[in-house]
Amino acid sequence: MFDHVFRPGAIGGLVLPHRVVMGAMHLNLETLDDGGEALAAFYAERARGGAALLVTGGTAVSAAGAGGPSYGIVDDPGHRAALARTAAAVREAGGRIALQLFHAGRYALPGAPGTDGGAPFAPSAVHSRFARATPRELTGQQVLATVEDFARAARTARELGFDAVEVMGSEGYLINQFTAPLTNRRTDEWGGDPVRRLRFPLAVAAAVREAVGPGFPVLFRMSGADLVEDGTPAEDTAALAVALVQAGVDALAVGIGWHESPVPTVQAQVPPGTWAGYARNVKRALRAAGRPAVPVIASNRYNRLAQVEEVLAGGEVDFVALARPFLADPQIVAKSRAGRTEAVDLCIACNEACVDRSFGSEPVSCLVNPRSGHESEFPARLPSPLRRGRYAVIGAGPAGLEAARTLARLGQRVEVFEARQEVGGQFRLAALVPGKAEFGETVRHHVRELAELGVEVRLGHRVGHRDLPLLRSLDGVVLATGVLARRPELPGLALPHVLDYHQAFADPQALGARVAVIGGGGIAVDLAHLLTAGPHTKATPERFLSSHPLTAGGGVAFAPPPPRAPVREVTLMRRGGRVGQGIGPSTRWVVMGELRAAGVRLLTGISYEEITREGVVVRNAAGAAELVAADHVVLASGQEAERDVAQLLERAGVPYEAAGGAAGTEALNAVRATAEGLRAAHRLLGRRRARAGG
Known part of the structure; x- marks a missing residue:
């Protein structure tokens, strides 16, 4: 080859x-x-x-x-x-x-x-x-x-x-x-x-x-x-x-x-x-x-x-x-x-x-391989023998997949429980976005590796009280149940044209010609890209270079992408500062340029009054009200940790470590999730080694 x-x-x-x-x-x-x-x-x-x-x-x-x-x-x-x-x-x-x-x-x-x-x-x-x-x-x-x-x-x-x-x-x-x-x-x-x-x-x-x-x-x-x-x-x-x-x-x-x-x-x-x-x-x-x-x-x-x-x-x-x-x-x-x-x-x-x-001071690492830059801290092999233990990972999003493969690579027996019928968590959503298809490749790679390592993945299995006998028999659990979409307190949430971002990603073609998104973080930006994408065409060097035409001048330079006819009218709204805050600086300027080229409207510094059948009523910093007309309204204004399983484990006295959204939603992103999956696995092994006195 x-x-x-x-x-x-x-x-x-x-x-x-x-x-x-x-x-x-x-x-x-x-x-x-x-x-x-x-x-x-x-x-x-x-x-x-x-x-x-x-x-x-x-x-x-x-x-x-x-x-x-x-x-x-x-x-x-x-x-x-x-x-x-x-x-x-x-x-x-x-x-x-x-x-x-x-x-x-x-x-x-x-x-x-x-x-x-x-x-x-x-x-x-x-x-x-x-x-x-x-x-x-x-x-x-x-x-x-x-x-x-x-x-x-x-x-x-x-x-x-x-x-x-x-x-x-x-x-x-x-x-x-x-x-x-x-x-x-x-x-x-x-x-x-x-x-x-x-x-x-x-x-x-x-x-x-x-x-x-x-x-x-x-x-x-x-x-x-x-x-x-x-x-x-x-x-x-x-x-x-x-x-x-x-x-x-x-x-x-x-x-x-x-x-x-x-x-x-x-x-x-x-x-x-x-x-x-x-x-x-x-x-x-x-x-x-x-x-x-x-x-x-x-x-x-x-x-x-x-x-x-x-x-x-x-x-x-x-x-x-x-x-x-x-x-x-x-x-x-x-x-x-x-x-x-x-x-x-x-x-x-x-x-x-x-x-x-x-460009900062934190050690460089990798979202898909959080051991990068930490090889001496997290060796590929355990420093001393430890009998093969049994562990469960609850949740098969980025944090759970990383925790499962880390434990399995270190010679442990692992079972993964996922409430949905497919693995990947929010990586599944990201993989739908133009330019992010390889997020799905990461999920497929993890699934393949887990199979090779003998990890059993149980899909459609929401952990509950019936699983307590099994959980109590384990050496430890990594809790990686992820997050739920936050629903803001706002009149009109029950209207039929109001969706959360999971529903919007699941069937974007079902959304109307005008979409108002409540929220302006990374998920909202990804959704706007998905909703404004034209017919799928394979990205090639020739297409990329033709969409960034040369400008006049003595050196080689490129102009911003030219505006294109919008597929939908999309408005992103945020109470706070700039849209896309939290997206890495080397990428944010690129994706925001693409949104502007697609005609996405960005509203910041506003407050929400209500959702109506016609759209969303907002009020700007000067106090003026405006109706953002929309056929569908999508909620992407934040996330909440799913804590039900954590409470179950605590009551049962099962040793566990949380990772990703289950550990908290502040500053949550995929980098934090996978790094915490790695660390949670090693912490569990360290706790067990401490209990064994060596």
Whole structure:
């Protein structure tokens, strides 16, 4: 199935068994005060899972280059120790690892280490919407010192036992800022025309090559397209690729977009393979310059090795870097090589526990695999023998499915009880939404894995008093009964055209042409997408790019999606602030743009008066009343924990742990639910171990 994927390849003198690279991800594990235990465990598990070459998240080449307080700095002795431990752990696991050399430039947060409490440093003083600050322009001496910082960091990487280095020159960070007219407005030797704008990345590449010496692999992650107005022109990108190879770079990894770009690049709305053309452009530039043997690495929005096989089969890309898919399943390569692609836990590109967290301080993890980033805390095997116990999981939503497979993976006998006739909980609803079909794939994967682990799933079984004899015989229970739709106190709730969101998702075609949704959270937003979606068409790179037409300007940029004829008139209403609050920041702007393009009306800061046969009467902040005309009114204004079973377990004295909605509805989302399912399973085992005295 994967003739091209599993063909050996080489980057410089580093021979690799296949063509899949694990791309760089900032993890917020880099500065933990644990001696590098969590960082080493994270990378070693992926090396054991078949990743041939792993690239670390960015290590700052200086304190001024750190993207924030959770970034490791190469000059910090504690971080060096963590890096050495990580490199050794990966080598012991049979993998190879490259240290990414990083400088945030104007994307560093104000007050970050090395800025003396002030603004970050950049080629020019151009305001950053990402950091919400205007940086200070580097002096000529500071530019030269930064080049030396990269060289020193590269020497350190080799001393610490790394197999290669990757220079971060993409995604709008410092090196990329030098190549773009938007952010490089200098008139000295480091800017002013295309040749001088490319001088800094070439100086860094040459200095790094000299620092590590011949034979040590140097990768350079360059931008294939900045996707911002006045970004790096395409001809400059091609020239840079050729010049980098001439400066001694062994491979070019091609990144896409800046954090300020108006087009999504890694969200679920982006079809796999959309950005492969930019990697092909780099390869064509090398071929035209007589350097076709230098590997080019494509990246962004692949989650299956079948997609990697397709792009490699074209012959114009040599490797493909996967990042988030290694969070979802560290064994994606090993399972696929063994012909078990159906057993791979797919990345669903939700970004909630990975991309969104990477800009904060909480450890990066994964919605579908909450062990990610916590491998040392939750080992794959129990640290000491524990007799096989019997456990029940009540509820088969995201929290319950995760709890069940965790217990079963750890050798326990598990039964799952689900009141509905199908598993998945609110994931079943999400899977109906355009762009979220792979949420359903996660449910199917869990069901398949539970069957392989011998877990019995009893559907249509609402746990009650009749089950007490069974429950009392168990070693423990995970309560994951989920939530119920909250019904607000409002006149008119009993009218026949009023539905809760479960009913609306169950039969969206039955809803009329005008729908008013009471609520503006994530469920309401998903429902609006479902109700305004046109005829189903398969998302393809060509359709995606055609719906984001190029705008005029010196760089590559995209305009917002054009308005389209609405399928329905949908109004989302919320008492409080903005609609979509709680949706992750890397995704919210995309989905809200789609709602606006679909003509969805957004009402916030209102109060509800009553529901009538004609719609919903609301009152705005100024006190004026308005009728929101609607053929159907949908309640999506919150959730309540289902507590009946909890009370039953408490009265019976059955040991249990709650997870997901059963543990509370505040700040509830799928990331919290799956993480709590994992933790609840481990807590039960810990309680049992404590009772056993060991």
